[in-house]
Amino acid sequence: MLSSFLMILFFVNIKTAVSSCAPSEFFVAGQCCPMCSPGSSVFKPCTQDSSTSCIPCTRGTYTEEPNGLLKCFPCKNCDEALGLAVLHQCQRHKNTICGPLNGYFCSGKTRDGGCDQGQKHTICRAGERVKSQGTAESDTRCEGCPEGTFSTKDMSLNCTPWTDCELNDKVKYAEGSSTADVQCQEKSSVGLTAGLIVGFLCVSFFVGAGVFIYLKKKGTFLNMQCSEKQPTEETNPPAQNEQSNNANHRMDSFDGAVALISGQT
Incomplete structure (x- = not known):
C-alpha cells in the first residue's frame, strides 16, 4: 500500500516538474534543460554547471522543431x-x-x-x-x-x-x-463494280453450263462405244469356228484323193 502511494507521488512530481519547464525546455535528470534548435539533437543534456550540448543532424536525418531528442529522425523515402x-x-x-x-x-x-x-x-x-x-x-x-x-x-x-x-x-x-x-x-466506280460483278457471274454461269454439257455428251459417247464393242466380241468365236471347219474340210478332201490314187496303183 505504501509502495503504491510512493509510486503515484513520484509520477505526480515528475509531471509537475515537466509542466513547470518552459516551452523551450525539456525535462531530464530531474531538471529542465534548454532544447536544441531544429536541425539538431541533444549531444549532452544540461547540468548544474553547463547548458545543453547539441549536435547537427547527420545527412539523411532531420528535426523540424525545437527538441530534446537524443537522435534525429530519418528522412522520408519517395518510393x-x-x-x-x-x-x-x-x-x-x-x-x-x-x-x-x-x-x-x-x-x-x-x-x-x-x-x-x-x-x-x-x-x-x-x-x-x-x-x-x-x-x-x-x-x-x-x-x-x-x-x-x-x-x-x-x-x-x-x-x-x-x-x-x-x-x-x-x-x-x-x-x-x-x-x-x-x-x-x-x-462511276459503283456502276463499274456492279457491272464487273454481273459480268463475272454471267461468265461463270456459261462456262459452268458448257463444261456440264461437254461432260454429259462425252459420257454418252463413251457409253455408245462400249455398247458397239460387245457384239464384235461375241461374233469373233463363230468366225474362228468357220475357218476351222473349212480347214478340216480341205484336209478331208486331200486325204480322200491320196487314198484313191493309192487304190488305183
Whole structure:
C-alpha cells in the first residue's frame, strides 16, 4: 500500500516538474534543460554547471522543431513503386516532401502538403477525347466522341466529324463509327463494280453450263462405244469356228484323193 502511494507521488512530481519547464525546455535528470534548435539533437543534456550540448543532424536525418531528442529522425523515402518522386530534398531542419511521378496524380495528401500515394493518369482511348488534362492534383477526364464524329488515337484532344460523301460527289459504301470515318467511293466506280460483278457471274454461269454439257455428251459417247464393242466380241468365236471347219474340210478332201490314187496303183 505504501509502495503504491510512493509510486503515484513520484509520477505526480515528475509531471509537475515537466509542466513547470518552459516551452523551450525539456525535462531530464530531474531538471529542465534548454532544447536544441531544429536541425539538431541533444549531444549532452544540461547540468548544474553547463547548458545543453547539441549536435547537427547527420545527412539523411532531420528535426523540424525545437527538441530534446537524443537522435534525429530519418528522412522520408519517395518510393517510385508508389508513384512518388522527390519534390523537395530532405534538409536537416525539413523532412523530404514527395510529389507524384510525371504522368501521375496525388491520391493521398500529407499534412506538409506532400503526397504519400500517386496514381497513374487515365488514358483516353480511340473513340474518346480528352475532356480535361490530368495534373499532379487530379486525374485525366475522358468522354466519348459524339454521334457523327470519331477518333483513332489514344489521348485525342478532339473528335473528327465524319466525311460527307455527297459534298465530294461520292457515295457512301461503309458507315462510320466512333473509331472510324465513313468510307466513300466514286459514283462511276459503283456502276463499274456492279457491272464487273454481273459480268463475272454471267461468265461463270456459261462456262459452268458448257463444261456440264461437254461432260454429259462425252459420257454418252463413251457409253455408245462400249455398247458397239460387245457384239464384235461375241461374233469373233463363230468366225474362228468357220475357218476351222473349212480347214478340216480341205484336209478331208486331200486325204480322200491320196487314198484313191493309192487304190488305183
